[in-house]
Amino acid sequence: MSVAAAAPVQEAGETLLNVENVSLSFGGVRAIRDVSFEIRRGEIRAIIGPNGAGKTSMLNVINGFYHPQQGRITYKGATRRRMRPHQAAAQGIARTFQNVALFKGMTTLDNILTGRTLRMHKSFFWQLWRYGPALTEEIEHRKYCEEIIDFLEIERIRREPVGRLPYGLQKRVELGRALAMQPDLLLLDEPMAGMNLEEKEDMSRFILDVNAEFGTTIALIEHDIGVVMDLSDRIVVLDYGNKIADGKPEEVRSDRKVIDAYLGVVH
Amino acid sequence: MKLKTTLLALAAATALTALAVPAAQAEDSVFVPLFTYRTGPFAGSGIFIADGMHDYLTMLNERDGGIGGVKIAVEECETGYDTKKGLECYEAVKPKNPVMVNPWSTGITLPLIPRAAVDKIPILSMAYGLSASAQGDTFPWIFNPPDTYWDGFSQIIKFIAAQEGGLDKLKGKKIGYIYLDAGYGREPLPFLDQLSKELGFEAKLYPVPAAEMQNQSAQWLNVRRDRPNYMIMYGWGAMQPTAIKEAVKTNYPMDKFISIWWPSEDDARGAGDGAKGFKMLNWHGSTPDFPVIKDIQKYVVDAGKSQSSKEKIGTTLYNRGVYNSMLIAEAIRTAQQVTGKKVVTGEDVRRGLEDLNIDAARLKALGMEGFTGPIKLSCSDHNGHHPTFVQQWDGTKYVKVSDWIEPLSDKVQPLLQADAKAYAEKNAPWPARTEACDARS
Amino acid sequence: MFYREAGQYKTTYQADMSIFPILQDRIGLALIMVAALVLPLFAGEFMIASVMVPFLILALASIGLNILTGYTGLVSLGTGAFMGVGAYACYKLSTTFPAINILVWIVVSGFVSCAVGVLFGLPSLRIKGFYLAVATLAAQFFLQWCFVRLPWLYNYNPSGAIEVPSRTLFGIHVTGASATPTTRYYIALAIVIAVTWIVSNLVHGRVGRSFMAVRDMDIAAQLIGIRLLRTKLLAFAVSSFITGVAGAMMVFLWLGAAEADAFNINQSFVILFMVIIGGLGSLIGSFLGAALIYIMPIIVRAAPESFGLTIGAATVEHLTYLITGALIIFFLIVEPLGLARLWQIGKQKLRVWPFPY
């Protein structure tokens, strides 16, 4: 079957990632059941659904942390059954986590610099001397990281060990680390969970800017339907591992199944 | 605050360690450091030895006012049988001009062997250390009387042969060797190999890893399987009581179980009545009934100057310490005679050791008649390869059950020479002996 | 007041990324260096031979373990054995090719222990935490067994020990009995400074960051493209290289001869103490830890004598154990992050002195 058939709505921009009939289960529990959707270059794609709907599992499948039992995933035209996380990273898939997964012992700057690891090529033996090529490389990447730091307005905490930062800022640093990878596809797992309104607004702005300025394709999971509706171009709705809706925000909002699924679900 | 604590600690560290080296001893005494190990896994042997050594020297100070009118400055340094701490002790005592060092650990002796010549401090490693250091021409500063481990091994073999009625009768016999799997226990292996070929007996090896000293059931199951006619043990510390216990468990005939000279009474006692008949080599009395021990009791123990518990005085390892101190004292005394000086130095005592000649008369004078045999060293022979005897555990004490047994010198000597040569080559450039040899010896 | 970075503006990233960005730190470092250089002029032989040389060597070993445990978060109880590998390798090499200078061999022996380290590091991908710690005990006991059981390793010496032959550098004895403590001290100092410098380069760069990333959150590390196994093995390699060199130095510059027992499990534990008391993931911590754990017992032993007290040698030893243990607990309670953290706090206090904050 064709990609077009899989997607209810037609949009400009070629398909960046295509998920076809993916099923995933742990032991007996089926986290994802025969889900298909696609993500197109340059769009902001939201995955929503009540708790336990399999959203995070879906992200894990996309960046190769879990391997689906059935189905195939086509990324940048290449189809693969299994992919190891670091390969996903190498192909430009970056990711933030539901509960922040920063390197707690390191400073903000180091966390973001670590995001550049894949783009640093000076060998171990240059690293031993530091001065010379290795340092030149460090410096040019430092420049890039400083741009991200400015962009996310976290100059003050540049040298803070992230472990000591408030939650909101940690989320921001984590976004910075993901951006440092200059990803083609950015997966955001509840980027605004546990944030107050102001922080949410900042974060939304950052996400939109990232999408606009860097042209990064973004797939995000978010509970705050309001935010999702404003941010995203298209939305996939999961419920108990099944895809129950897929389309533009207004379509999804008016979808009967979605409303049922969300009844009584706290946001 | 926290920081201050730390900094203070570190500052104190440097300051105190500098302090830790007091000035050299006063002129009217000779400084004899005693390396002891009253702690650690081998304390079981170390404590008695340390007490024996300490008490004899104290006794000399108390009774005779020292040696030749010179007080002996005795100082213990605890090594815990650990090489690193031992070397620390060595560095700590070196500035005080010790006349001799008794490392009391093969591990500590080995690094000291090359240093002795440089620091001009003779090393007395009594029946332990590097066997080859018996060769005075190669190792002028090292002394390991009265026997090397190879001598001891040959003596055990001779004893076994005597039981069987001659060395030739060993043909076809099975002799098991259970040993601490370390340098010390492995040293006799080539010799054992050679003997088994020459005498035609079958050698069975039962190594006990240092970490498994107290867990030997597997080794003794092997003994049960192989059923050797005799068992020889080169054990140490906690390995010995465990071995004896296991031997009893496996119903091994104890009177065919013969150890080198390190077990103590406690090692055998722990195994209960089953241990009766257990045998070991020795070269000195293991009872308190000798004048010298009586004097120690009178001048030291009763005066409350001894750390030893009463009932341990006169036991095998305590007396081993006494014997060792006797050698120290006699060496100093001889040095005084040779040099005519009262306060002797390391160089003098080295000569004193080479000129050491303790005959029956002297033993009597020392109150050691029947305690041990005469001993004589020379420039070329720093060991003496003296006879030893076998003593047997009767359930309460060790009893001498054999005559004095000479080692198989004709077999041991070549090994020693070869090894001394090898050592000098491996450690090339090894300094050739420059020390002159006194006419006396 | 005297320790202020105020007014020290960084105009280039290079300046900002230098390892000691603050002027006072650089001055302090320089002072320490000078002190280390002139120490032998004032200190007694005991101080040099039995305090400083061992301290330097143990500090180096703890730096080695710190790479593994502190930076990469892999606890190892096999340090002693890896030091042993270095020592035995160095002995074999220097006795087989006496012509080549001993210092070369000391460094080369590091590579041997590096290889062995990587081998025993392989399980670390699957096995984590305490499980891995115990798994490293396999290395500890197996290697120690080899040191005893392969006479080839100690050239079939009947003593079963490796004895350091005397070797020279520019006609000066650097190993063996005729090498003065001062010479050995300077050699050790040189090696330690060099290695420390290289390691600090390493940990401040990409490699160091990926080590720490694996330590702090290995999953996230994977998802930003860090290869777990590769990084962990690299950590094992660097770590056991350094411990190997330290082991070779221990025998050749400090002990002078060693039996297999010199590399026993307690050695591993002691180094681990130093790393953790000093501070995980801190180079300066490794030095502080080594100083505390190694030098403190010496003081405890020396103290009674210097204060004219007479306590039985054994009692002193027992007290040493007691006090060492108590201090370990004490320091953990005072500052679980180790002496290095205290150091930081101290610097912070200095920075704002004379004001409380």
Next chain:
Amino acid sequence: MSFLYSIFVDPFVQMIGAPDLLVQTLWEGLVGGVLYALIALGFVLIFKASGVFNFAQGIMMVFAALTLVGLHEKGVPAFLALALTILVMGALAFAVERVILRPLVNQPDIILFMATFGLTYVLIGLGELVFGGNPKNMITSELLLPSGSLDFNILGGLVSLQKIDIAAAIIASLMVAVLAVFFQRTRIGRALRAVADDHQAALSVGISLDQIWVIVWFTAGLVALATGIMWGARSNVSFALEIIALKALPVLILGGLTSVPGAIVGGLIIGIGEKLGEFYWGPLVGGGIESWLAYFIALAVLLFRPQGLFGEKIIERI
């Protein structure tokens, strides 16, 4: 070829050839294993309840035995000494909770692990300071423990079981049984399991952690005492036993850090495994492989089950 034969065939031929020796070997392994299991049991109890990897468990064993024998040496009657020793272990548990656990609560595991290293040193120092460093003989007969052996002339040979070893096996099984009941039936036991499952939850339902910890460490102390007596009887009581106690570590990870049955099964596997290995395969490499065999057995198992045989499966979530 003959090499392969000596590895894969010969040992089994021997086993069949001399069944009595095989039985004897298994028995020795069993007894050794039981003692390992007891030490490991102490580890597990503490690890479950307080998440502390108690390195000092081995030393607690020696310390307990040393106290017992030391007191007796100082003229205290055997059973009074036993009672006193139990008190001492209680005091120790209390002190540990006050001095170490409470100040260090919620610190990373590695820190608590280190603290128990400190405890190890303290106990060694203290024990030797009070009772002297010289090895002591266990007062087996005074404690009315049997000595001598039961010999069976079966299987065309002799199988000899030491009465003390039989006693060890029985006492060990009794302790395990008692502990099991204690955990299943009593209120404290249930509290313990609650704590093991989730500290916060336990706190919220009003269980006092301090109290629990004291109890657990005390229990571990008792286990240590029993082990100390048994092993002391096998060789003698000295801190050299500490090395043996390390063998509990492979047992522990083999069984899984948190599983009591794991500790026991692990103990038996290691005990029997290393004895068989040493006895039948050791000679091929000149013997003495017992010092590392246990760790390799454990390592091999871990490669297939990283959480040990009975440990909870580690599921990586993000």
